[in-house]
Amino acid sequence: MKAIEISHVHKSYRSLHALKGVSLSVEQGEFFGLLGPNGAGKTTLISILAGLNRADSGRVSVLGHDVVSDYRMARRLLGVVPQELVFDPFFTVRETLRIQSGYFGLRRNDDWIDEVVANLDLTSKADANMRALSGGMKRRVLVAQALVHRPPVILLDEPTAGVDVELRQTLWKFISRLNREGHTIILTTHYLEEAESLCGRIAMLKFGDVVALDTTRNLLKQFAGLQLALSLSGAPLPPALEARRIPGRPAEQGIRLRLSGYDEVEGILATCREAGCVIEDLEVQKADLEDVFVQIMRREGAVADTAMESVA
Numbered sequence: 002m003k004a005i006e007i008s009h010v011h012k013s014y015r016s017l018h019a020l021k022g023v024s025l026s027v028e029q030g031e032f033f034g035l036l037g038p039n040g041a042g043k044t045t046l047i048s049i050l051a052g053l054n055r056a057d058s059g060r061v062s063v064l065g066h067d068v069v070s071d072y073r074m075a076r077r078l079l080g081v082v083p084q085e086l087v088f089d090p091f092f093t094v095r096e097t098l099r100i101q102s103g104y105f106g107l108r109r110n111d112d113w114i115d116e117v118v119a120n121l122d123l124t125s126k127a128d129a130n131m132r133a134l135s136g137g138m139k140r141r142v143l144v145a146q147a148l149v150h151r152p153p154v155i156l157l158d159e160p161t162a163g164v165d166v167e168l169r170q171t172l173w174k175f176i177s178r179l180n181r182e183g184h185t186i187i188l189t190t191h192y193l194e195e196a197e198s199l200c201g202r203i204a205m206l207k208f209g210d211v212v213a214l215d216t217t218r219n220l221l222k223q224f225a226g227l228q229l230a231l232s233l234s235g236a237p238l239p240p241a242l243e244a245r246r247i248p249g250r251p252a253e254q255g256i257r258l259r260l261s262g263y264d265e266v267e268g269i270l271a272t273c274r275e276a277g278c279v280i281e282d283l284e285v286q287k288a289d290l291e292d293v294f295v296q297i298m299r300r301e302g303a304v305a306d307t308a309m310e311s312v313a
């Protein structure tokens with residue numbers, strides 16, 4: 002049975018067609034990435050999965066339970082870490098987690114709450130009032146809240162947006178452990194290096210369509226490879242090398258050229274020198290998921306600039 006099955010899901014907000022017949026499934030035990038530029042429809046899809054929003058048509062199920070007709074069971078099987086920080090300011094961290102446990106009918110849950118709190122480095126704040134916590138600490142509580150009922154499927158909607166390196170590391174260590182123990186993880190993020198290192202498979206959404214769906218390894222293999230980063234002065238890149246040029250990232254200086262092997266570097270440098278270019282700097286790099294993302298979004302047309310803004 003699939004952890005998640007999404008089939009022909011459409012969703013419109015008035016005239017805006019936010020999801021245009023999205024179909025994909027996630028196997029049990031996968032660490033799955035859902036990527037896309039701002040407005041691609043990721044949060045809409047996560048909200049439909051979590052039963053917080055309704056699809057106009059199509060079907061969605063969690064471990065075989067339909068999110069509409071079998072809502073209670075589907076919801077029980079999910080842990081959802083929302084993008085926005087929503088919390089009740091009147092309770093302490095521990096009270097918040099006990100109340101959340103109560104929603105799932107779990108009365109004696111303190112051992113697991115302690116474990117979650119310890120794994121998220123929240124122990125020293127367990128008796129602090131929610132309103133006294135920093136933004137990063139509140140986000141840890143949101144993660145803890147999603148996990149109190151040990152859900153087999155965990156949805157994380159941009160859990161590391163704006164949080165410091167320490168929390169990211171703490172969070173990913175714990176989430177990776179849960180994944181190794183068999184929990185299915187579905188992650189949306191704009192931090193593509195996180196997706197590249199964590200996710201075994203990735204779907205990319207653009208304007209409500211799935212435009213890529215493959216293992217991270219295949220995506221990297223298909224679109225990426227070696228590249229030569231060059232900083233030139235004196236003359237522009239010779240026309241003979243233009244076909245190798247990789248579209249730049251917004252904040253990037255210099256030029257990047259596609260390479261099929263290290264042995265091509267010599268010829269490229271000779272061509273540059275013959276054209277009067279001075280080579281100020283050079284580096285051979287391996288392309289990463291950000292390059293793949295930018296190439297796919299460009300291939301898909303007009304959204305390229307938005308895509309690059311959102312990953313910048």
Ligand SMILES: Nc1ncnc2c1ncn2[C@@H]1O[C@H](COP(=O)(O)OP(=O)(O)OP(=O)(O)O)[C@@H](O)[C@H]1O
Nearest residue numbers: 014015017019037038039040041042043044045046
């Ligand atoms: N409640 C709503 N009412 C009207 N339009 C909405 C609503 N929620 C989302 N949208 C629109 O639907 C589209 C998809 O939005 P969604 O939040 O799902 O995208 P996203 O991929 O999660 O974006 P981001 O990366 O910015 O979080 C956007 O154009 C957005 O403006």
